Amino acid sequence: MVSEMSELKAMTKQLLLNAFGGESMAHMRYLVFAEIAEKEGFPNVARLFKAIAFAEQVHARNHYNVLREYNTDETVSAGTPIGPGSTSKNLELAIRGEEFEVNEMYPVYLEAARYQGVSEAEKSFRFALEAEKIHAKLYREAKEYVDQGRDMPIKGKVWICPVCGHTYIGEEPPERCPICGASRSMYRGF
Amino acid sequence: MVSEMSELKAMTKQLLLNAFGGESMAHMRYLVFAEIAEKEGFPNVARLFKAIAFAEQVHARNHYNVLREYNTDETVSAGTPIGPGSTSKNLELAIRGEEFEVNEMYPVYLEAARYQGVSEAEKSFRFALEAEKIHAKLYREAKEYVDQGRDMPIKGKVWICPVCGHTYIGEEPPERCPICGASRSMYRGF
Numbered sequence: 001m002v003s004e005m006s007e008l009k010a011m012t013k014q015l016l017l018n019a020f021g022g023e024s025m026a027h028m029r030y031l032v033f034a035e036i037a038e039k040e041g042f043p044n045v046a047r048l049f050k051a052i053a054f055a056e057q058v059h060a061r062n063h064y065n066v067l068r069e070y071n072t073d074e075t076v077s078a079g080t081p082i083g084p085g086s087t088s089k090n091l092e093l094a095i096r097g098e099e100f101e102v103n104e105m106y107p108v109y110l111e112a113a114r115y116q117g118v119s120e121a122e123k124s125f126r127f128a129l130e131a132e133k134i135h136a137k138l139y140r141e142a143k144e145y146v147d148q149g150r151d152m153p154i155k156g157k158v159w160i161c162p163v164c165g166h167t168y169i170g171e172e173p174p175e176r177c178p179i180c181g182a183s184r185s186m187y188r189g190f
Numbered sequence: 191m192v193s194e195m196s197e198l199k200a201m202t203k204q205l206l207l208n209a210f211g212g213e214s215m216a217h218m219r220y221l222v223f224a225e226i227a228e229k230e231g232f233p234n235v236a237r238l239f240k241a242i243a244f245a246e247q248v249h250a251r252n253h254y255n256v257l258r259e260y261n262t263d264e265t266v267s268a269g270t271p272i273g274p275g276s277t278s279k280n281l282e283l284a285i286r287g288e289e290f291e292v293n294e295m296y297p298v299y300l301e302a303a304r305y306q307g308v309s310e311a312e313k314s315f316r317f318a319l320e321a322e323k324i325h326a327k328l329y330r331e332a333k334e335y336v337d338q339g340r341d342m343p344i345k346g347k348v349w350i351c352p353v354c355g356h357t358y359i360g361e362e363p364p365e366r367c368p369i370c371g372a373s374r375s376m377y378r379g380f
C-alpha cells in the first residue's frame with residue numbers, strides 16, 4: 001500500500017487536492033442553499049440540496065482518502081460560484097458549478113490521472129464525474145419548478161450511494177448502483 | 191444593503207473567499223475524522239469532531255453570506271493538512287489546522303478587513319478566530335487521551351453556537367454566548 005501510494009505523481013496529487021477543495025465547497029454551498037429553500041417554502045428542493053450535499057461529501061472523502069500516506073500542509077486552488085440569494089438564484093449557481101465539473105473539470109482531471117497511471121485517483125474522479133451529470137440534470141429540473149413558484153415534486157426519496165455519490169429519485173434505490181456496483185441496502189435516503 | 195455590499199473591497203472579498211474554502215475543507219476533514227474515530231472505538235472524539243464540523247459550517251456560512259450580492263465564479267486559494275489515518279494522526283492534523291488559523295490566518299484576515307473598513311467581514315473573521323482558539327485546545331486535550339489509548343471523557347454535551355461557532359462542553363450551554371451574545375436556547379448539542 002505504501003509503495004503504491006509513494007508513486008502518486010505530483011500533478012495528480014495536486015488535482016486530488018483541488019478536487020477535495022471544490023467538493024468541500026460544493027457540499028457547503030448546498031447546505032447553505034438547503035436552509036434558504038426550507039425558509040422559502042420549497043421543502044423538496046431543500047431535501048434535494050441536502051441529499052446532493054451528502055453526495056459531494058462522498059466525493060470529497062474519496063479524494064481525501066487517496067492522499068492518506070501524507071502528513072503535510074498543502075494549498076488548494078478551486079473554483080466556486082458565489083452570491084447566495086433566493087432559491088432560484090441558488091439553483092442557478094448550483095447548475096453552473098455542476099456543469100463546470102461535468103464539462104471541464106472532471107474530464108480533464110480524469111484524463112490526467114489516467115495519463116499518469118494513478119488508478120485510485122482515476123476511480124475517484126470517475127465516480128464524481130458520473131454523479132455530477134445527474135446533479136446538473138436534477139438541479140435544472142428543480143429550477144423549472146421554482147421559477148414557476150412551485151416546489152419540485154419528489155415521489156419517494158432522494159437516494160445517495162455512499163460509495164460513489166450516485167443520486168436517484170424513486171420509491172426504492174436501484175438493485176445495484178449503476179456507477180460503482182454497490183448493493184441497494186447501502187443507499188442512504190433523504 | 192446593495193450599496194453597502196458594493197463597497198466590499200477586492201482584497202477583503204478574496205480573503206472571505208479563501209476563508210470560505212478553508213472552513214469548508216475543515217468541516218469536511220472533521221466529518222472524515224469522525225467516521226474513523228467511531229470505527230476505532232473513540233465515540234466521544236467522534237462526537238467532538240462532528241460538533242466542531244458544525245462549528246466550521248457556521249463559519250463557512252457566515253463568510254459565504256457576506257458575498258451575497260455577487261453572481262460570479264471565483265477561485266479560492268486555501269490551505270489544508272492532508273493524510274487521514276489513525277485518530278491520533280487525524281488529531282495532529284486537526285491541531286495543526288486550528289493553530290494555523292489562530293496564529294496566522296485569522297489575525298491577518300481580521301486586520302485586513304479592519305484596515306479596509308469592511309465591518310461584516312471583520313465580524314465574520316472575529317467569530318471564527320475566537321471559536322478556533324477553543325477548537326485547538328479541545329483537540330489537544332483529546333489527543334492526550336487518545337495517545338493513552340483512551341476515549342476523551344465528555345460530561346454532558348458538546349454545545350455549538352449556530353451564530354458564531356462558539357464551542358462548549360458541559361451539561362448546559364452558557365446563558366449567553368461569550369463570543370456573540372446569542373442566548374442559551376439557540377445552542378445545538380452533540
Ligand SMILES: [Fe+2]
Nearest residue numbers: 023056059128
Ligand atoms: Fe461532487
Ligand SMILES: [Fe+2]
Nearest residue numbers: 098131132135
Ligand atoms: Fe455534484
Ligand SMILES: [Fe+2]
Nearest residue numbers: 161164177180
Ligand atoms: Fe455507487
Ligand SMILES: [Fe+2]
Nearest residue numbers: 213246249318
Ligand atoms: Fe472555523
Ligand SMILES: [Fe+2]
Nearest residue numbers: 288321322325
Ligand atoms: Fe476550528
Ligand SMILES: [Fe+2]
Nearest residue numbers: 351354367370
Ligand atoms: Fe455565539
